[in-house]
Amino acid sequence: MTGEPAKLPAAAVASPGFRLAGRAPIERTLEELLRVAERSLYAEETSRRGGLLQVFDARAKWIGFVGFAVAAGLARTFAVLGALFAGALVLALLSRLRLRELALRAWLPALLFTALVGGPALFLTPGPPAPGLPVALGISAIGARSVGFLLLRVETITSFTLLLVLTTPWARLLAALRSLRVPATVVVILGMTYRFLFLLLKSAHDLFLARRSRAVGTLPPRQARQLFSRTTGVLLSKTVNTSQQVYLAMVARGFTGDARLLDPLAMHGRDWFAVAASLAVSGVAIWAGR
């Protein structure tokens, strides 16, 4: 279903933290393309660590984490949200995920983004001033509660999503979707998209790097825009041509348009127990967080 990803840019593999000097659009794009490839590699690596969550069946994790996410989504009290977040931290530690890495990769970006988006609500929401804070700040109690709910909820649900993704290889994540009645065609498309994502990331990276290598200094904005349009167009042509080649290869191997998947998953006793336990905890959280 999903084979090994295409070969990644050598720079991404050799140096995960690779950053190009300068902040011109081409450099920023190169940097972003490498970061995407590096993040995918990181997820593949963490899903092979021998921790608690890595041993469970992917279907059990899907059901469990969606249950937790819904419970966090429905919670109306800080206590329940905090308890769920703490539970996610414990699960991360038991799964041999380093909290510092998680903080840098997910929690901090989510915190900064949500603070940026939700921060003004502290001052815009009318109401009595928040207790314990200087009145001169103009932060209302309702505003503080609103932003608190948003921050904690976003961090909690992000954590559960992250736990699911970082402890499950992509191929098993997709196989589990098939078992959960997602159409086979959709699952095959997701799998192929993931595989060819690396090919196109590499193509885009090569295109920009080739152009960057032939330029001295920074391109004027107008020329830079033309470069981006042409590169996108070339990438589009490559995409269509590759799809034709892949199609021919698939037909040559007997593809008739029907998607069939191998289902290597098996639910054991511990998986059923995990499903029951997570649904029970989610149910209690939903009840307690009303």
Added chain:
Amino acid sequence: MHIPDGYLSPSTCAALYAAVMPFWAVALRRVKALLVTRFVPLISLFAAFSFVIMMFNLPLPGGTTGHAVGIAMAAIVLGPWGATIAISVALAIQALLFGDGGILALGANCFNMAVAGSWTAAAVYRLVAGRSPIDARRRVVAGGLAGYAAINVAALLTACELGIQPMLFHDASGAALYAPYPLGVALPAMMLGHLTFAGLAEALLTAGVVRYLQQSERGLLDFGMLGDSGNHASRPSPAFVSSRGLWALLGLLLVLSPLGLLAAGSAWAEWSPAELADPAARGAIAAASGGVALPVATPSGLVRLAAVWTAPLPDYAPAFLRSAAMGYLVSALVGVGIIVLSGVGLQVVLGRTRRGGPPAVLPQR
């Protein structure tokens, strides 16, 4: 644009999953029927392409940069149904693999960008490009406008979904449980950035790619990949001709129309003079308006103009029906019926004026 989890209530997420499901089902069936075996690799590669171009930092006039989503590019090459699937798959991988956009909110993100964005882009491109030659500059403009319209429609829907959250979901103290801004704040905050930078990035990139395709890959323009042998610009996209799926969706939306009863109070800026005079309602309006106090007296112009027209079905509640849900359903049926009859009437009139010409449904090439 990508709504993360936690900003929308689970019920909003569920409703938007329900809204996007029929589009996914119809799109899968239609595109699969058109492309048969080519469908899987083409959509997969295009989804990967959409994903990759979302990483591009396009330089914009003024020295800043912006990200394009590529909705219009997908719609122009694959057609709206194909683009619906390709963009949805790209969004799913972004959510699952990179946490960009939530899993619970995936239905909302797909509805905004993959469905509304793709269909807007296809419609605007077709409308503006008209019957112009394949290498006409007008098609470059059409591509740019399609990109601009698509991203802004998607942003508008996102702003509406975020803006209704504090109105519908808050705790006993009045604190918002999800996105904290009312429509009055969410709409301008969201649209300002998209009407300027994000819209510009999408327009410039789409126009540039259309220009490139005119010079190098003409067969890809005008939904060129939605056929079995290259360019089918000579006939209208089948997606536009048959509309069975849309009728089914319309029927579903009619049945779901009583969901409107879940929303308490009036929508922002749709207050009646009676509400503006009621102290309790005034408090709710002020709270939904970011604390801006209302004028002491109801504006005289509003009172005067409100009396000019009395709706036959006020507040979607016909007087002869006791059930509020049934009232919504009947109102929706009446509204849809009037629109459909108007459309049929317009088609008849246009058909007469174009006697002997092509059908009036959509322009043909």
